[in-house]
Amino acid sequence: MITSFAQLAEARTGKSMPGYRELHEWSVDDLAGFWATVWEFFKIRSDAGYERVLDDQPMPGARWFPGARLNYAEHALRDRDGIALLAVTEDGHVTPMTWDELRSQVAAFAGWLRRQGVGEGDRVVGYLPNAAPAVVAFLATASLGAIWSACGQDYGAEGAAAKFAQLEPVVLVTADGYHFNGRVHDRRAEVAGLRDLLPTLRAVVLADHIGTTGDPGTVPWAEAIATPAPLSFTRVEFSTPLWVLFSSGTTGVPKGIVHGHGGVLLEHLKLLGLHTDLRAGDRFLWYTTTNWMMWNLAVSGLLVGATVVLYDGSPMVPDATRLWRLAAGLGVAVLGTSPGHLLACAKAGVEPAALGLDALRLIGSTGAPLPAACYAWSAAHVGPDVRLVSTTGGTDVVSGFAGSAPTTPIWPGEISAPLLGVALAAWDEDGKPVVGEVGELVVTRPMPSMPVGLWNDPDGSRYRAAYFDRYPGVWRHGDWMTMTERGSVVVSGRSDSTLNRNGVRLGSADLYAVVERLPEVAEALVIGAELSGGGYWMPLFVVLAEGAVLDEALKDRINTAIRTQASPRHVPDTIIAVPAIPHTRTGKKLEVPIKRLLQGATIEQALARDAVDNPALLDFYKDLSWEIDSGWTAVS
Missing domain, CATH: 3.30.300.30 (ANL, C-terminal domain)
Structure with missing residues (x-):
């Protein structure tokens, strides 16, 4: 896909871009031209187009695509055939959902939300496992122009409320429990406690995920999606909030990070379509929970027409072959995991290639630096034709800063290159770029998926302090990185640790x-x-x-x-x-x-x-x- 994109870029600019480096240089030198090309390549649907691509002001403050009105969910639910979702539980039960069924459930739940008075700007929160109701509820919320936020049920009621109460939500969507580590976890008591801690709620919807009898005072999920409704989308301004993600909360009250419809749409199409080469009909499994931004990115597989695999369970139950067996049995093309999981598989003597991974093209790894030894293990035990790629990014931009592409080389222990449209650099304490030595990871020009703000930060002071205090006008992410002479990236850990x-x-x-x-x-x-x-x-x-x-x-x-x-x-x-x-x-x-x-x-x-x-x-x-x-x- 990236080759076709480069050809479009050459046709639009008249420039020759024979390799990834030339394409990347153009993408950061001409941000407006690059993102306009992304818009055209992925056929973005918008009311009346846009006035211009970017008001390129010093960060923060850049305005993207003023005049454009669009909706993320409209692009995730384009007309397609076949299977949209495959929901898998730890006990091996697989539930497919077709594109028609997904659109129908989203329309029905959006209609139910409307009847509760939910509209643009209202908050709907999910206390949910990684299962189909989470995807349906998110897309229905987004289709109305309302704001979504979610966390997993491994949080207790107070931990979930520390996030959600800030948002003053009007609807809570939840489930009776989840599967993990060989056990079924009944969370109805925690749901009741969370409901009591969210006084702004108008309704609570409870999905039957583990087969209980339900809970008084809640609306059964089956009832909330029972009434058919037409599928419609409220097109909103490019930067209208789509969701609120939360920081880990390890240093105080979790920080609510707000991302907009347009920024997420373009960044995820770029990352999944151009860099990951995820295609319509591919099966896409990234091991995650609703706690992590990778859940949001995994759901965005729908944007390119992929079948998203939702797994509720442990990656190591009954043993270390679990994800590999899922990938083999479901015909997964792109599998996402972590360095820790890959190392554990190597130590356990797992032989993924013996399981029949015929469809697998790419293994993605994020969350921590990927040791060089993992590359040799993957080539020998998964297969030499399966690309193993490492990506670095963050919840803060709900995307990546550096990663790989089908046209980039892979060097063990290194990340291939900065991603397209990302003006990435390593800076020393004086704010000067360094090559071949450790510096602060910075982004010197805006990205569309940078937060539109932090929740409850009306003057933007907390946002500026979080990312722009060290180098005014430049995003400082908080990681140590080295930019090598050949343009690859090595991340050494958090600069605050x-x-x-x-x-x-x-x-x-x-x-x-x-x-x-x-x-x-x-x-x-x-x-x-x-x-x-x-x-x-x-x-x-x-x-x-x-x-x-x-x-x-x-x-x-x-x-x-x-x-x-x-x-x-x-x-x-x-x-x-x-x-x-x-x-x-x-x-x-x-x-x-x-x-x-x-x-x-x-x-x-x-x-x-x-x-x-x-x-x-x-x-x-x-x-x-x-x-x-x-x-x-x-x-x-």
């Missing part, structure tokens, strides 16, 4: 790439804590594989691997065995909050418990006995 030994900045990702490859280590976490009196302490926490023991021999092996494969500066001050590593609910390691706990903060000061995948771990880390001056003292 940087390891800093004797003034030398180190990326935690470099250490994880070494340690988590060892068979005795299931997962690792490293932090660097500045101490009173000018001291600095860098412990490495490791979760041991089954049967492994952290004796002196294993410590020596870990340190030797770090010294030789990363650098001597990466060798930790001590290695500590722990039962588990805490993560956000989207799978990111909690480096900064654990660092703050080690520096003396209370749990409440460090983070919100509901933002953590296993809140009980916080007490474990806080209750450890520390002797800061002399290092670690073992706890019985």
Whole structure:
């Protein structure tokens, strides 16, 4: 698809663009021309076109496509035939939904919402697993010009309310429970608690997902979609809010990030159509939950006519072959996962190629840097013709900054190139671009999917402070990255969790790439804590594989691997065995909050418990006995 796009760009501009680098240079030098070409290539439907592409003002403040009126859901529900959704539960039950059925359910639920008085600008929230009602409810909400927000049911009522109450929602769409790790989780009590914490609700809709008898005071999902209605779309201004995504909430109240219809539409068409080469009829599975922006991106597979696979369950139940068996059995063309999952599969000795992955063309990985070893494993055990690509981006832009394309080379341990339309650079402390050395990841020109604002931030002060305080007029994302001489990108971790030994900045990702490859280590976490009196302490926490023991021999092996494969500066001050590593609910390691706990903060000061995948771990880390001056003292 990207080749056809380049041909259109050449015809429009008269320029020769023989390779990806030339195409990218044009895309950032002429933002207006590039995004106008995206608009034409993907046949965007809009009232009266647009006045111009961009008011190119210093960020934040750029206005995209003024005059255009469109609707995301209209493009997701274009006339197509075949299967639109495949909903799969952990127990193996597969429920297909055709495009006609999807359009019919969206129209019916939109009609029900209208009868509740829901219209443009109202908020509808989903406390839902990754299943068909979440997609239907989102698209119906968007079709009205109302605003959607969702989170998974692994959050408790208070954790979900910390997000949703900010929005003052009028309708809650939820389910009786979800599947995970070999269990069915009944969440009706949490639904009742959440309902009580959202006083602005007019109605609660409950989907029967795990086969319970329902709940008094709720509208059954089947009833809410029972009355047929015509499918219609409220076309809204380009920047009209489509949804509110939330930050992880690990440093306070979750931050509501607002994205617009037009920006999401164009960015996702670009990312999925041009970079991922996702095509009409392809089956698209990205392992995610409704907590994570990757759910939003996965649903956008509908924009290009792909069949979206929704999986409610664990990727490791009954064993590490689970996602691969799904991909083989359903004929998945594009499979999305994480570095942690790929490493776990390698350690478990999984042989995906033996399962019959005939349709698989691409494996996408995001959420953390992808170790170089994963590329060799994929080529040998998945197949040399299946592209393994790493992408970096963020919830903040609900898209990517750097990734791959069918026309870019792939170098193990590196991300191929900045994405089209992304003016990406690494800057030093003085705001100067650097090549071949670590700098702050910045974006120097606007992207359509940058937030239209933060929720409850009327003057934009919180938005400016979050992204533009360090370099005025330039987006600072908070990651360390290196731009290589050949134009590829290496992300080294969050800049707010940087390891800093004797003034030398180190990326935690470099250490994880070494340690988590060892068979005795299931997962690792490293932090660097500045101490009173000018001291600095860098412990490495490791979760041991089954049967492994952290004796002196294993410590020596870990340190030797770090010294030789990363650098001597990466060798930790001590290695500590722990039962588990805490993560956000989207799978990111909690480096900064654990660092703050080690520096003396209370749990409440460090983070919100509901933002953590296993809140009980916080007490474990806080209750450890520390002797800061002399290092670690073992706890019985």
